[in-house]
Amino acid sequence: MELSGIRLFVVYLLLLSIDAQSPQPQIRWFTQKVDHFNPQSNQTFQQKYLVYDKYWIVNESKTGPIFFYAGNEGPIEEFWNATGLMFEMAPQFGALVVFGEHRYYGASVPTANSFEFLTIEQTIADYALLLSSLQSNISGLYKFVSPSSYVQTVAFGGSYGGVLSALCRIHYPWIVDMALASSAPWYLLLGLVNDNSYYRIITEVFQSYNGQCVDIVRSAFSSLNQLLYQWKQFELVTNLFGLCEEMLTEDEDIEWFYLWIKNAFGNLAISNYPYAIGSLPSWPLEYGCTVMLNAFWESSDSDLASIYALANLTNYYYFNNSNYPWDTQSHCFNTTKDFPFCSDHIWCGTGVSAQVWNYQQCTQVVINAITNNITDMFPPSLWDIANMTSYCAEKYGANLNLEEEIQWMRIWEPQDIVETGIDKIIFSTGMIDPWSAGGFLSNNLSYDMPVILIEDAAHHLDLRWSNPSDPISVVLARKEEIEYIQMWLNKDFSIKKIIMGGKKKENNNDNGVEA
Known part of the structure; x- marks a missing residue:
């Protein structure tokens, strides 16, 4: 397998060694837009995504949430093998597990000879369109699921993927209900901390x-x-x-x-x-x-x-x-x-x-x-x-x-995000992780924007499979993350959410996507 650099936010293959056996995924493809922001463009490419539905509950009384991993800089299988927390949580929540591959990495290549459409904005738009289609097709495939029902979605991500999961929530709050951003070096990305x-x-x-x-x-x-x-x-x-x-x-x-x-x-x-x-x-x-x-x-x-x-x-x-x-x-x-x-x-x-x-x-x-x-x-x-x-x-x-470029990225300064009213993002930071230099190290940004500081934790350790050797700080951090997600999933949807949830069912992207 090729190496993808830490590359920022460092996902070395050695980090991705599996501690427990990851389940075998279903490999699927989604017809994705090459350019989401040009209405005159009809170019498409095939985006790879992985699905695991063993724990998913979908019946007349309940539709389980989607747990979505926002893929970062590498083939999506790397992150599937490393993010055990999602699979450990899925039975408790009856969740459908989905991992989306980042454009231009792995097998998801929009253009062969240039990186013209490689931006963060295009990437999170990929994830939003994929999720919107999945949410729509659930009601299409399961007739007892009302088309007006809202399929809750939790985004997960570690390192650069943690940044992407949070941005999915920030830019597409009517599609992504909440996010867990682990070891996301936000302040380094915005040039707000010393380079050393x-x-x-x-x-x-x-x-x-x-x-x-x-x-x-x-x-x-x-x-x-x-x-x-x-x-x-x-x-x-x-x-x-x-x-x-x-x-x-x-x-x-x-x-x-x-x-x-x-x-x-x-x-x-x-x-x-x-x-x-x-x-x-x-x-x-x-x-x-x-x-x-x-x-x-x-x-x-x-x-x-x-x-x-x-x-x-x-x-x-x-x-x-x-x-x-x-x-x-x-x-x-x-x-x-x-x-x-x-x-x-x-x-x-x-x-x-x-x-x-x-x-x-x-x-x-x-x-x-x-x-x-x-x-x-x-x-x-x-x-x-x-x-x-x-x-x-x-x-x-x-x-x-x-x-x-660094100055431009500051449109995503944390305090500005809070002031927009966005909530339900967990930022977790391992305190012995060098990338904590760019992480959230202060108190909660808001009541529903918690910051969890994890002693004795290296790079997104909280997202990995549980291990008997995990420090108690990591065990407690995972417990707190699960409690926040459970609390938010149990909350009643606001009128705005219901209205926007109805709108997102109108999806004309005929991908033959199964949920």
């Missing part, structure tokens, strides 16, 4: 395990700067880190080599779960600290001890991640192949999804996570918005202005 927050949190979590580990990392990079920039000891460092030849031969390679190292820390922090995933152990970032300490004290060369310790951490991560295969012929790490140059210096990934994410990073999803060696343990970044703008303009068009 992501790596600051990684450093703080590492510090909490053992402050000496942070000291070792700082010392290692200081020594590497000397070895590489001053003494040009490229071959020595290449051998210490197990790199392939030609990976480090000149100064221009050093920044990318450092990013490759930082990528290991970022992935360990994002997947810092209380149970093993694949070949990574439980609490893998904490274990990485132990790996470094052991290597540091075992080193026979005191001058290189910190570098040796850092190399052991990167080897520990990359050897235990099948996404970075060890070159069995050359017996080395090919950093250029594993970590290709792109707009997202956290990591775009490889494969087709990486190309799509690269474009999104150059247009709307503009997040530039940097380091400064003051609030974090890493050397200062050389990549800034100016560099990113230059790269994106050269690759996609001279008229791109990332500063303007």
Whole structure:
């Protein structure tokens, strides 16, 4: 399976390893509009979506809700396998589970040779039209369901998908009744927090395990700067880190080599779960600290001890991640192949999804996570918005202005959303997740816009399958999320909802869609 980058809001395949067996989905296709905002356009494409109806209750006395996952940056199967909470909740609510694939990812490709219609607005319009059709066809297929009845819909999403689930509720409240947005880096997306927050949190979590580990990392990079920039000891460092030849031969390679190292820390922090995933152990970032300490004290060369310790951490991560295969012929790490140059210096990934994410990073999803060696343990970044703008303009068009894009995205500032009267969105944030830098960390935005802060939780851990090793904070957070959803589903619909619900039944998109 190809890799799609964290890409923003980071959905590494290692995060998507399944803890419990996901049910087998029904694969379906929806005839979707290529351009929702041009009434003269009749172009269409086939959008992939997955369905599971084993727990769905639909009879004369009750129609269960739709639990809809707003797919993010990757093939939809990745998120199906990772989002166990929806399947655990579905029997309680008698829900129909639906996962919608994001346009241009996986098999849902509107246009083959350009990303002209790749925007957040087009994506959430896809989801709204798909849901509207599903809701309409329920009454068409089941004659005992009144055409005027309202099929309640709950949107779910994690990371970038969390942003999308919330935006579905914000822009299409007559279709999406409520949303759970987990680990949604909203403030980073809007450029409302410092760019160095992501790596600051990684450093703080590492510090909490053992402050000496942070000291070792700082010392290692200081020594590497000397070895590489001053003494040009490229071959020595290449051998210490197990790199392939030609990976480090000149100064221009050093920044990318450092990013490759930082990528290991970022992935360990994002997947810092209380149970093993694949070949990574439980609490893998904490274990990485132990790996470094052991290597540091075992080193026979005191001058290189910190570098040796850092190399052991990167080897520990990359050897235990099948996404970075060890070159069995050359017996080395090919950093250029594993970590290709792109707009997202956290990591775009490889494969087709990486190309799509690269474009999104150059247009709307503009997040530039940097380091400064003051609030974090890493050397200062050389990549800034100016560099990113230059790269994106050269690759996609001279008229791109990332500063303007960031300003434009601020139409979605949280307080402005609250003032519009939108409600029923849960924002959950894991407090050891580096993406919490852009998450909601304050009190509830409003009575029906709760913010749930989860201690000891990494990236959207609350959406994953339950596990006996889950911290009590995660167990309680899931309980609170379910209670909010139950309360909102039980509320009587307002007159506005009933009227709008009736309107959305008028759907002329003949897709042959089954619900």
